[in-house]
Amino acid sequence: MPRRQVVAPSIRSAEIAAWGNDCWLELPGCTKVGTEDDHIVPHAHGGKDTVPNLRRACKHCNASRQDRVLYGYGCRLHMIVCPPGSCDREAVDYIAQHAKPTDPVVSWASLAAAMRVDEADMEQRRAVAMAWSAAYRQFAKSRAPLDVWLVRTIPASRKHPQMLAEWIALDYDIQVLDPGYTESMARARNDMYRQLVRQWYALHLSQETIDARQAARRQQLAALGLRSMPSSVPSSRPEW
Numbered sequence: 016m017p018r019r020q021v022v023a024p025s026i027r028s029a030e031i032a033a034w035g036n037d038c039w040l041e042l043p044g045c046t047k048v049g050t051e052d053d054h055i056v057p058h059a060h061g062g063k064d065t066v067p068n069l070r071r072a073c074k075h076c077n078a079s080r081q082d083r084v085l086y087g088y089g090c091r092l093h094m095i096v097c098p099p100g101s102c103d104r105e106a107v108d109y110i111a112q113h114a115k116p117t118d119p120v121v122s123w124a125s126l127a128a129a130m131r132v133d134e135a136d137m138e139q140r141r142a143v144a145m146a147w148s149a150a151y152r153q154f155a156k157s158r159a160p161l162d163v164w165l166v167r168t169i170p171a172s173r174k175h176p177q178m179l180a181e182w183i184a185l186d187y188d189i190q191v192l193d194p195g196y197t198e199s200m201a202r203a204r205n206d207m208y209r210q211l212v213r214q215w216y217a218l219h220l221s222q223e224t225i226d227a228r229q230a231a232r233r234q235q236l237a238a239l240g241l242r243s244m245p246s247s248v249p250s251s252r253p254e255w
């Protein structure tokens with residue numbers, strides 16, 4: 016259901032004067048020019064029609080974002096990307112070192128194990144992917160100041176071919192844990208996994224390139240008053 020546009024003209028003028036009229040989201044498919052007022056803290060979370068809480072967005076991005084929160088304005092999402100077939104070994108260690116024991120973890124491999132799917136069966140794999148996506152959508156909209164750790168292999172899906180760009184736009188914490196091509200191939204159990212490993216490495220995902228994209232995005236967010244610099248991620252939801 017489309018949200019009613021209720022922002023008063025005087026507030027909109029002040030919003031544009033303060034932050035400009037470019038779309039703040041820049042999600043994949045962005046048309047750049049702001050045509051709508053987007054609430055940083057969503058209406059549903061009690062976000063107000065105030066200049067600090069409003070930024071201009073294009074229609075596409077506003078609809079695509081829905082009520083997903085920017086990192087630190089609710090749930091803090093930590094996205095961990097690792098090659099297929101690695102049994103999440105590096106991810107499990109990383110989460111053990113960085114997460115609190117009570118933090119939710121949404122791992123493709125753990126879901127597949129819990130659901131007892133045949134990983135060679137594409138339909139069953141899709142059931143796991145749907146479970147992962149449903150959990151992501153729920154946490155992505157959560158106002159609770161939780162740290163949630165989500166592990167997956169390829170940061171793209173049929174519905175979200177540029178998932179990684181969405182994560183960067185929403186300022187998620189993103190970690191690439193890559194044990195290396197040779198090691199990943201050695202861990203691959205069968206031809207299907209070897210094929211998936213080759214696909215993963217063809218994406219050339221590296222922490223360096225993601226860090227560079229995140230640094231550029233964080234400069235924009237800082238200029239929009241949505242993030243403090245330097246690049247330490249905000250640890251709590253600001254008060255408006």
Ligand SMILES: [Zn+2]
Nearest residue numbers: 038045073076
């Ligand atoms: Zn846009």
